[in-house]
């Protein structure tokens with residue numbers, strides 16, 4: 624019976640709401656009774672333009688995005704933004720601050736070296752086997768930097784920075800790839816927010832950029848047109864053919880979030896789901912999570928088993944139990960349960976049930 628329902632804990636592309644998938648299935652071959660599939664219609668058609676408009680409206684509604692912020696949808700994923708950010712924001716500056724809290728924030732800093740000298744600020748420390756993250760007050764930022772880049776949710780390590788930035792006269796850039804739409808944020812604290820879609824937003828392919836309009840005039844002349852924010856905006860995110868399918872599905876996902884009560888409700892549920900797993904882990908020495916409580920991610924729960932020789936069995940048996948994609952990223956090993964908005968509480972309960980059964984079976 625346990626095999627009946629499969630829960631997908633993949634870090635991305637990840638689970639989407641079942642309701643959304645059913646609607647996509649219904650409309651796939653006959654969108655809006657047009658006799659055509661959504662993936663066959665022109666992005667220049669009025670019907671598709673309406674979808675794009677609606678998607679932008681839904682982002683504005685859910686995140687309460689002020690009027691002086693523009694929204695861009697483009698290709699290239701979050702990695703594309705690792706180049707686009709310096710190319711669009713450096714202007715005449717030669718330095719930028721990059722917070723290093725884990726794999727993705729460091730990767731962004733490394734890419735930026737092609738365009739500037741990053742001031743890499745390490746905020747991770749280890750104390751008594753626990754990973755600690757410095758509070759924002761202790762970040763040593765450089766006043767001569769064009770911007771400060773950080774990643775509020777390190778998808779691989781399961782590290783989150785829940786604090787919101789409060790730096791005066793600094794342009795804050797956030798890689799929100801694995802946290803956008805999972806909780807309430809104050810967009811006004813940021814100059815640029817970007818996220819690729821394949822976690823909380825929809826199918827892979829699209830990246831969203833939310834940018835304060837006064838930052839739109841700092842691009843370098845060498846910036847490729849396809850990454851140039853002003854160009855992308857002038858063409859209404861249609862400088863080249865947009866990722867129509869991903870845009871269509873994500874619009875349905877955003878409508879689903881609205882139906883669920885918006886980000887306040889979603890945030891409550893996400894915290895509750897994650898805390899159930901952390902509580903289970905903390906109540907035993909069989910499973911370990913070594914991140915300080917304040918900086919544990921509500922999106923990616925990472926853990927290991929003290930006895931590493933059981934890793935293979937854990938993955939094999941969890942899969943048979945209907946719990947898929949729990950393998951941790953190869954950089955950190957162990958396990959990772961990615962529990963984005965679409966993961967129902969039932970999936971969490973089933974995971975905890977399995978973890979308890981497994982512990983009982985193998986604990987010496």
Ligand code: PLP
Pocket residue numbers: 635699700701702703727774776777778779798799800801819820
């Ligand atoms: N940044 C974060 C926080 C991520 O989680 C990922 C992918 O998992 C990336 C960047 C890279 O995203 P993409 O594959 O869309 O380039």
